[in-house]
Amino acid sequence: MSTDTFTPPDMPGYVGFANLPNQIHRKSVKRGFEFTLMVVGESGLGKSTLINTLFLTDLYPDRVVSSVQENLKKTVKIDVSTVEIEERGVKVRLTVVDTPGYGDAIDNTDCFQSIITYINEQFERYLQDESGLNRRHIVDNRVHCCFYFINPAGHGLKPLDVQFMKQLHNKVNIVPVIAKADTLTKIEVAKLKKKVMDEIQQHGIHVYPLPECDTDEEEDYKLQVRQLKEAVPFAVVGSATVLDVGGRKVRGRQYPWGVIEVENPQHCDFSKLRCLLGTHMQDLTEVTQEVHYENYRSDRLARGSSPLVTTNGSSHTASASSLASLGSDKKISAASLGSNGSGAGGDRMLQELQEKEAQIAKMQEMMARMQAQLQDKK
Numbered sequence: 001m002s003t004d005t006f007t008p009p010d011m012p013g014y015v016g017f018a019n020l021p022n023q024i025h026r027k028s029v030k031r032g033f034e035f036t037l038m039v040v041g042e043s044g045l046g047k048s049t050l051i052n053t054l055f056l057t058d059l060y061p062d063r064v065v066s067s068v069q070e071n072l073k074k075t076v077k078i079d080v081s082t083v084e085i086e087e088r089g090v091k092v093r094l095t096v097v098d099t100p101g102y103g104d105a106i107d108n109t110d111c112f113q114s115i116i117t118y119i120n121e122q123f124e125r126y127l128q129d130e131s132g133l134n135r136r137h138i139v140d141n142r143v144h145c146c147f148y149f150i151n152p153a154g155h156g157l158k159p160l161d162v163q164f165m166k167q168l169h170n171k172v173n174i175v176p177v178i179a180k181a182d183t184l185t186k187i188e189v190a191k192l193k194k195k196v197m198d199e200i201q202q203h204g205i206h207v208y209p210l211p212e213c214d215t216d217e218e219e220d221y222k223l224q225v226r227q228l229k230e231a232v233p234f235a236v237v238g239s240a241t242v243l244d245v246g247g248r249k250v251r252g253r254q255y256p257w258g259v260i261e262v263e264n265p266q267h268c269d270f271s272k273l274r275c276l277l278g279t280h281m282q283d284l285t286e287v288t289q290e291v292h293y294e295n296y297r298s299d300r301l302a303r304g305s306s307p308l309v310t311t312n313g314s315s316h317t318a319s320a321s322s323l324a325s326l327g328s329d330k331k332i333s334a335a336s337l338g339s340n341g342s343g344a345g346g347d348r349m350l351q352e353l354q355e356k357e358a359q360i361a362k363m364q365e366m367m368a369r370m371q372a373q374l375q376d377k378k
């Protein structure tokens, strides 16, 4: 189906949170929803502009762009902002985690370490809260989705992009986006999308798998989800400027030859990306809970009581022991969860978890036996 016929499900300017009550149990509506979105990518790719365009807020009014000198020794900062958004009676506490400094240094080998640490810290906090007394009022700060910005001027993924996604795909739902798509022609966008998807496949990267629709779902919805799937990686354009185009007020970018309309599906995939958030926010939180958080939790089981996050801000790698590596080898990927984050997928995951735990117990037994033998030999 051609992308040109995409019909955004809601009114311009809305993310579509009003759909959430259909996705989640009604009780949660009163309390509001918690959702954390992370944006990662080199600076200057339009991350803050896109976030401001998506949520019509100015989350970063005082952002200062760093000098070249600062970039030489730059470390990745984690910049957390929270806004409460209400759309037609549905409240969402939205936390945006930005990562200024990512990819800016001369040597970027460690640049995603602080991001991994941040994600692990949120899992650890949740785990601690879950096992504490006040389980009913846990604040969920886990990162539910990560928009990963790809440079439109590169010829596909850079080594840093591949490394980042490989390190993070078992921790967070990655949604790849091609930044500043207005700098590319229609054919170039199509070529770059294909190249990026080929490379994602070649490197065994799991990006967020949009769930398959149930067969009894409405045709319009099925078509919409198919169009969203086909649009990955979303080629986006951001702008918070409102322009007048033939009497219509649109958000866009004015060029000498015309206007790029951010919300026009024929110009870019912005409205599809927004639609993904609106319609799949619940699935994104479920996959976070059932896949990524469970991966973290079972890694913690495998390594005993030590958290993955250390106080000095670094995080352990899974290769610390044979037990831990067993845990990471058997990681459940979001893709392996299949059609949905719940239901049959959930059962399968539970089974996988049980199998994993049984394997770990076996390994522990074996190690205990080996240790006993070694003691005997001494």
Ligand code: GDP
Binding pocket: 041, 042, 043, 044, 045, 046, 047, 048, 049, 050, 179, 180, 181, 182, 183, 236, 237, 238, 239
């Ligand atoms: P960040 O460092 O990734 O947060 O990038 P910014 O949002 O600060 O944007 C950097 C520059 O790119 C600014 O001058 C923006 O006006 C411009 N910009 C942002 N989004 C787009 C876009 O979609 N297309 C084009 N051509 N420029 C953009």
